[in-house]
Structure formats: C-alpha cells, structure tokens
Amino acid sequence: MSKPMNPVYAGLPTTIFETMSRLAREHQAVNLGQGFPDDPGAEDIRARAAEALVSGWNQYPPMMGIPELRQAAAAHFAHHQGLVFDPDSEIMVTSGATEALAGALFSLINPGDEVVLFQPMYDAYLPLVLRAGGIPKFVTLRPPHWRFTAEDLAAAFSPRTKLVLFNDPLNPAGTVCPLEDLSMLAHFCMANDAIAVCDEVWEHVVFDGIRHQSLIGLPGMRERVVKISSAGKIFSLTGWKVGIVMAAPPLMRVLAKAHQFLTFTTPPNLQAAVAFGLGKEDSFFDAMRADFQQARDYLAGGLEDLGFPVLNSRGTYFLNIDIAPLGETDDAAFCQRLVAEHGVAAIPVSAFYAEDPVRTVVRLCFAKRRSTLDAALERMAGVVGRA
Numbered sequence: 403m404s405k406p407m408n409p410v411y412a413g414l415p416t417t418i419f420e421t422m423s424r425l426a427r428e429h430q431a432v433n434l435g436q437g438f439p440d441d442p443g444a445e446d447i448r449a450r451a452a453e454a455l456v457s458g459w460n461q462y463p464p465m466m467g468i469p470e471l472r473q474a475a476a477a478h479f480a481h482h483q484g485l486v487f488d489p490d491s492e493i494m495v496t497s498g499a500t501e502a503l504a505g506a507l508f509s510l511i512n513p514g515d516e517v518v519l520f521q522p523m524y525d526a527y528l529p530l531v532l533r534a535g536g537i538p539k540f541v542t543l544r545p546p547h548w549r550f551t552a553e554d555l556a557a558a559f560s561p562r563t564k565l566v567l568f569n570d571p572l573n574p575a576g577t578v579c580p581l582e583d584l585s586m587l588a589h590f591c592m593a594n595d596a597i598a599v600c601d602e603v604w605e606h607v608v609f610d611g612i613r614h615q616s617l618i619g620l621p622g623m624r625e626r627v628v629k630i631s632s633a634g635k636i637f638s639l640t641g642w643k644v645g646i647v648m649a650a651p652p653l654m655r656v657l658a659k660a661h662q663f664l665t666f667t668t669p670p671n672l673q674a675a676v677a678f679g680l681g682k683e684d685s686f687f688d689a690m691r692a693d694f695q696q697a698r699d700y701l702a703g704g705l706e707d708l709g710f711p712v713l714n715s716r717g718t719y720f721l722n723i724d725i726a727p728l729g730e731t732d733d734a735a736f737c738q739r740l741v742a743e744h745g746v747a748a749i750p751v752s753a754f755y756a757e758d759p760v761r762t763v764v765r766l767c768f769a770k771r772r773s774t775l776d777a778a779l780e781r782m783a784g785v786v787g788r789a
C-alpha cells in the first residue's frame with residue numbers, strides 16, 4: 403500500500419503498558435507495570451455476570467445501557483458523591499471509560515479547537531484529541547506535589563479553549579486534586595466557556611480518608627462537565643470494559659450519537675453484574691480501599707527501607723519512586739534494566755508526557771498480593787546492591 407495511513411495512528415508506538423507486560427513475560431519478571439490487581443475480584447459480582455450470561459438475555463441491550471444499570475448508577479453516585487443524575491437522560495453506559503473518552507472527544511471537539519491537557523496524562527488522551535482535530539495546550543505537572551497554579555492555567559486557557567480533559571485522581575501521579583485547585587479549574591472553565599471532560603475512573607480508589615470530589619459538583623459546573631467512571635476500576639475487574647458517562651442532557655444527546663457508532667452497546671451480562679455491584683453496602687468499598695491502602699503502605703515501606711525515595715500516593719493503584727537521588731537520569735533506561743536485569747516490570751513516567759518530560763520518576767503498581775510485593779522488593783534490593 404503506497405497511500406498514507408492516518409498519521410496519528412501510523413506514527414504511534416505500542417502502548418507502554420503492553421510493552422512492559424510483554425517484557426515482564428519475556429523476563430519472567432514480577433509485573434508491577436500495567437495496573438491490574440492479582441486478586442480475581444468479588445465472587446458475587448462475577449457470579450452475577452456468569453448467571454446473566456447463561457440464563458439472561460444475550461442480544462443487543464438498549465443503546466444507552468440497561469435500565470437497571472442506569473438506575474443503579476444514579477443511586478450509587480447520589481449516595482457516594484451527593485450527585486443527582488436522571489437515569490433516563492443523563493446516564494449512558496459505554497464499553498469502558500476508553501470508549502467514553504473517545505466518544506466525548508470525537509463528538510465535542512471541532513477541528514482547530516484548543517484542548518487543555520494536564521501532563522503526565524493517560525496515554526490514550528493525546529492521540530484521541532489529535533484525531534479529533536484538537537490543538538493540545540499542555541499544563542505540565544511535576545513531582546513531588548504535581549499541582550498546577552493559576553498562572554499555569556492562564557497560560558493554557560484562552561477564549562479558543564473548547565474543552566479541558568481532566569483526570570482526578572491522577573494516573574500516574576497517584577494524587578487527588580485539592581478542592582482549591584478544582585475550584586480554580588472550574589473558574590477557568592466558566593471564564594472561557596469550556597467543557598470539562600472528567601476522567602474519574604479512580605474515584606473510589608482513594609486513601610487516608612479522602613472523599614472524591616467531582617468537578618461536576620462545583621457551583622456552575624453541572625451543565626459543562628462530562629463525568630466518566632469505570633466499573634473496571636470501581637470493582638477492580640480491569641478486563642470488564644464497562645464505562646458510565648454522566649452529563650446534562652444537551653451534552654448527553656451528542657455523546658450518545660458518538661456512542662451509537664463506536665460500539666452502540668456493551669455486553670448485557672456485564673451490565674447486569676455492574677448494576678448489582680454498584681448497590682453494594684459501604685463496607686464493600688471501605689474494605690477495598692483499606693486493602694489497597696495496606697498494600698500501598700507495605701510496598702512504600704519496603705521500598706523506603708531499601709533506600710528508594712517514595713512519592714506520596716493518595717489514590718489509584720500506583721506509587722512512584724524518585725530515581726534522581728540514585729543518580730539516575732533516564733527513567734526509560736532504568737525500567738529496561740529493572741525488568742531485564744532484576745526481573746521487575748515498572749512504568750517510566752516520562753511515557754505520560756508529550757513534551758518536556760519528567761525523566762526521573764518510575765511508577766509501580768501496589769494492587770498485588772503480599773507474596774508478589776515481597777518478590778518485587780527482594781528483586782529491587784538488587785538494584786541498590788542490597789540483594
């Protein structure tokens with residue numbers, strides 16, 4: 403074929419998650435790279451999916467999602483976040499948050515529109531924005547606090563800003579945006595008449611007693627935010643691609659048009675199981691957070707004992723280590739050595755930047771059993787000559 407393929411995709415490398423998982427398999431490494439838990443996930447939720455698969459309806463469910471799931475999502479977000487959505491006109495089920503992001507960006511961006519992105523950013527964002535014809539304007543966040551200032555926002559926003567894509571809690575930083583920063587972002591959205599697409603897939607995975615606060619709940623934001631959630635993260639069943647999108651009807655109407663021609667619908671048995679799971683008692687979500695928090699503390703403590711500087715993690719499955727004090731200047735090279743010579747897969751955080759990357763931070767997934775974390779720590783000891 404001599405005709406050029408689309409340059410956005412033709413020029414892309416394989417994702418860092420796939421690359422590191424492949425290297426992990428090749429080197430029989432402990433995989434703390436791609437974010438997924440060791441544990442199989444709640445058995446009753448999986449049993450619901452199995453039951454619905456065998457005994458339930460397996461033909462096309464309604465395009466917007468099965469009514470039970472939309473109603474369960476409305477009840478869930480009212481209970482957990484004090485947000486009220488109409489299940490008929492303000493909630494849509496997609497095949498994962500990834501589809502929801504693609505649909506939102508494709509249906510809301512016009513070619514030439516400016517789009518504000520915060521880097522480090524989840525790797526799917528930029529290609530989707532570029533494919534939609536958006537012009538990216540970056541706000542660059544740096545360790546250890548990964549926060550933005552009013553000057554940062556003033557430099558990125560303009561009256562041409564159509565949309566801001568905002569991830570909170572933030573993967574890969576593991577931070578939760580403080581309310582004062584959220585309020586500042588809301589102010590910039592309103593002042594520039596911009597829509598905020600909020601990737602909140604990690605909303606339940608927050609620690610130290612933090613409660614997630616969605617931008618859509620801030621004064622003046624209800625009509626201009628698209629909130630995106632993911633059952634894969636809410637229930638730690640990352641292979642279950644079930645996303646939930648919430649937005650006011652004028653936005654939802656156009657989001658639904660994108661969804662109808664991306665996937666149209668999502669497997670009905672998974673929807674039924676997610677509807678069941680969303681109704682679980684508070685103790686289920688509290689226990690999930692407590693388990694991950696313990697794992698975070700265990701890995702962080704073990705790494706600190708070995709002499710690795712650990713950055714604070716307040717949410718997600720991830721913590722970061724700062725490799726600069728070890729004399730390292732290239733996170734990608736460090737991760738290559740870590741997997742090939744020491745048998746631990748991790749993610750170089752520079753992979754989440756489009757320009758001017760931070761090159762001395764490495765992301766590790768702690769959503770693992772003790773035995774996995776112990777194996778990783780034992781191998782990491784070799785990196786600092788302590789094996």
Ligand code: PMP
Pocket residue numbers: 437497498499500501524569573601603631632633634635640643644645
């Ligand atoms: N956004 C972020 C920030 C993520 O970390 C992930 C996956 N871990 C996704 C989106 C994708 O979610 P899903 O698997 O529901 O498509």
Ligand code: GLN
Pocket residue numbers: 417419420435436437438573
């Ligand atoms: N969200 C997962 C992570 O950050 C990876 C998802 C993927 O592999 N695309 O590790």
